[in-house]
Amino acid sequence: MTRQFTVGYLIGSLATESINRKLAMALVKVAPPEFHMTEIPIRDLPLYSYDYDADYPPEGRALKDAIAAVDAVLFVSPEYNRSIPGPLKNAIDWASRPWGTNSFSRKPTAVIGTSPGAIGTAVMQQDLKAVLSFCDSPQMNAPEAYIQFTPGLITDDGDITNDGTADFLRTWMEEFHQFTRRVLAALAESQ
Numbered sequence: 001m002t003r004q005f006t007v008g009y010l011i012g013s014l015a016t017e018s019i020n021r022k023l024a025m026a027l028v029k030v031a032p033p034e035f036h037m038t039e040i041p042i043r044d045l046p047l048y049s050y051d052y053d054a055d056y057p058p059e060g061r062a063l064k065d066a067i068a069a070v071d072a073v074l075f076v077s078p079e080y081n082r083s084i085p086g087p088l089k090n091a092i093d094w095a096s097r098p099w100g101t102n103s104f105s106r107k108p109t110a111v112i113g114t115s116p117g118a119i120g121t122a123v124m125q126q127d128l129k130a131v132l133s134f135c136d137s138p139q140m141n142a143p144e145a146y147i148q149f150t151p152g153l154i155t156d157d158g159d160i161t162n163d164g165t166a167d168f169l170r171t172w173m174e175e176f177h178q179f180t181r182r183v184l185a186a187l188a189e190s191q
């Protein structure tokens with residue numbers, strides 16, 4: 001039987017009409033059958049301070065528990081001022097602490113994002129990948145995915161209206177599946 005994987009996805013935008021939430025919905029729809037996709041919410045996290053480390057609040061513990069419970073993590077995020085949106089960076093800081101309990105260590109990840117501009121979140125992705133490197137996460141380096149969001153590209157229900165984009169995103173998710181499978185196999189072998 002084919003191995004199944006649980007993938008948690010974090011959406012870097014809190015906006016009601018977020019185009020990155022639409023992209024995440026689309027990715028859930030084109031995900032391979034081996035992937036079970038579940039959102040890891042970040043909206044209710046307080047702003048992180050190491051004052052919390054001695055007694056993590058329920059929101060911080062829930063985030064760390066959610067990441068521990070999945071096989072891989074997918075980041076779907078906009079680019080704000082050429083970098084990572086504050087709420088997403090805050091969530092990563094929460095998950096990386098308390099010291100010695102970094103949730104991203106040895107956790108396979110991939111990064112994708114969409115913006116109306118042609119650059120398609122490329123600069124944010126470079127910053128996010130640097131952060132995830134520091135957090136010791138094995139990351140899918142290729143293929144990269146910089147999605148320019150043209151009006152109507154993805155419906156409110158997560159349906160992709162352009163065949164080329166649908167094919168690309170389906171292939172990208174299959175690549176993430178194969179990457180996750182390889183990383184987890186290597187980690188299991190090395191333990």
Ligand code: FNR
Nearest residue numbers: 013015018019020021078079080081082115116117
């Ligand atoms: C943006 N936007 C933006 N776009 C981009 O391509 N590069 C950027 O650096 C920025 N910077 C930026 C800062 C702030 C504070 C906002 C609110 C917006 C535009 C952005 O891509 C657009 O608003 C998208 O709709 C954001 O994605 P979500 O939040 O709709 O998923």
